[in-house]
Amino acid sequence: MHSKINDRISYVGVNDLRGRVFEGQWPLPHGVSYNSYLVVDDKVALIDTAAAGFADEFFFNIKAEIGDRKVDYLIVNHMEPDHSALMVPVREKWPDIRIVTNAKAAAMIKEFSGIDTDIILVKEGDTLPLGHCSLSFHMVPMVHWPETMVTWLEDEKTVFSGDAFGCFGAVCGDIRDYQSSLYKASSSFENAFEAFKGEMQRYYADIVGKYGAPVQAALRKLSGLEIKRICPTHGPVWEERIPQVVSLYDRMSRYDADHGVNIVYGSMYGNTAAAAQALSEALTARGIPNEMHDLVAEQGPSFAYAGTFRYDTLAVGSPTYNTDIFPAVRDFMHGVALRGVKGRRFASFGSYTWVGGGNKVLNSLAAEAGLEVLCDGYGFKSGYDPSKFDAAAFADLLANG
Ligand SMILES: Cc1cc2nc3c(=O)[nH]c(=O)nc-3n(C[C@H](O)[C@H](O)[C@H](O)COP(=O)(O)O)c2cc1C
Ligand SMILES: [Fe+2]
Ligand SMILES: [Fe+2]
The missing domain is CATH 3.40.50.360 (Flavodoxin domain)
Incomplete structure (x- = not known):
């Protein structure tokens, strides 16, 4: 699935509707999405890739959004292979691409794929100009691995949040929460949100649940930002339900029930x-x-x-x-x-x-x-x-x- 989220941001991720389990163990009765995004300006940045086995669909989506333009930067927020498996084919397709990530992730990139050149290392708060807008990078260790960071696009008040605020469940029709056909097909907006909410609780409990304190630290870091859009690596892009998903994460990471x-x-x-x-x-x-x-x-x-x-x-x-x-x-x-x-x-x-x-x-x-x-x-x-x-x-x- 691919779509324009707005003039600058496109969705180019994939739905996995056939996989039986995630991480080799968590059942996927409603599938899962591996989300990837393009930020298109004078330069084009690709934020995360997708899981192994989805290369054709992934490159098709990118081409559908930007035609034959090349991708200048690959931002690596998180090195878990459900998002980084396609780094090698991405580099093969655009040999001049620069990988933008932090030092901990760079070490993992070398360990997983052997890539150790053309990497721009970023630290907390560093920015990457793309032309009219720029990206900045903020470390959120242990949400969900030690190298994890989020990417902030100030001009669109958008956070590319990695696994944080993600959920199981493939997304149909449109990646934006209020546009998704899951929402439209259900008897009410609330009902559809409840379905995603259950899959968000399960994703959190299964995968991130051990890291309550780092999630709290990440939420404190994000609390100063006026967020208009959350683009996670799984599940819908949150626009209409930001207070609800942030409050759900806050409660779960405090073990409040x-x-x-x-x-x-x-x-x-x-x-x-x-x-x-x-x-x-x-x-x-x-x-x-x-x-x-x-x-x-x-x-x-x-x-x-x-x-x-x-x-x-x-x-x-x-x-x-x-x-x-x-x-x-x-x-x-x-x-x-x-x-x-x-x-x-x-x-x-x-x-x-x-x-x-x-x-x-x-x-x-x-x-x-x-x-x-x-x-x-x-x-x-x-x-x-x-x-x-x-x-x-x-x-x-x-x-x-
Ligand atoms: C392989 C096996 C091992 C068992 N070990 C014990 C045991 O160590 N102590 C005991 O009191 N009952 C033991 N039982 C009996 C079960 O606890 C008992 O049959 C119980 O009713 C099974 O509950 P269930 O119907 O919920 O499976 C064992 C039963 C099986 C099949
Ligand atoms: Fe992860
Ligand atoms: Fe993930």
Whole structure:
């Protein structure tokens, strides 16, 4: 997809609608976009490239926007290969091109592609004149890698923000939030924004979630700017919904969450799963927002991490499994600990048949991760039965703390 965002800025990124997973693991039920932008003035700057496998479409898009004009600068904001994979063909196509990036990224460029010539190194606040307008560069380390920077186009009050403010989900029709056909097709603007918002929470929770403090530092840096447009590397260009996406990022990076329960479980024979459903029903009956994640059905923890960032309470279920817990649940708990999730209440549940112990393992993993463990856990022996699993008492505890 390519389009003019305005007289100076064009979108030349690609939609990946066939890829099953992102980073080799995160499911993509709605696809993902790899965004790239041109700033066209006396000189032409290309901001980031795209993922491997999309070269033909990417170069087609650029040609459709600028014809046979050459690209003078390639700005590298972030070296993760979903945005930098096409650097080598870009240099082959425009041999005089200058790569503009910071010293940390330059070292990575050499490591990934062997390129170490024709690089203009920039530091915090440096500018690059393009003719009538100029770009400036601002370091935002760990959002999402150590070399990450954002590019600011003062004349258009536009920030090219890299992965920050990005989300999963291919963008249809038009890259601008208010023009996207996703917005137009949905029954309301709000509904469509809610869909992207969920994919933004999931992108953040899965990929950036560990880096709350650097995201806060980046937000402080951007807070002095009067931003009219955010051009991220994934998902829509934000024009109409800037306050909403900035506030969402601010809340997520502070680990601030709504009151509600994220129910996450693994189950071999359905007994722990049945308890999860009973708990969900009891919470809903009490008016407590909740969502349920079966780690096996969802092929991993991606959606469950998003729920962990959305809600202030985490209820995790696992059968006892070889005196430990179900492997997918252990993996999820490890991911919660790695993400440094703060300010969450926790409770465990699950089935066992001989001595049990799954809840104890879950509680100690939660305590190690810094979560507030509310109770010993709602374990029950063998087959699920409402007489063994007091969903009402469990829901009351989670509702009231
Ligand atoms: C491979 C395997 C290992 C198990 N290990 C234990 C165990 O160490 N301790 C225990 O009390 N139960 C153990 N169990 C029994 C399960 O916890 C029990 O069958 C439980 O009801 C399964 O819950 P589910 O229906 O949610 O999968 C094990 C079961 C299997 C299949
Ligand atoms: Fe990234
Ligand atoms: Fe990315």
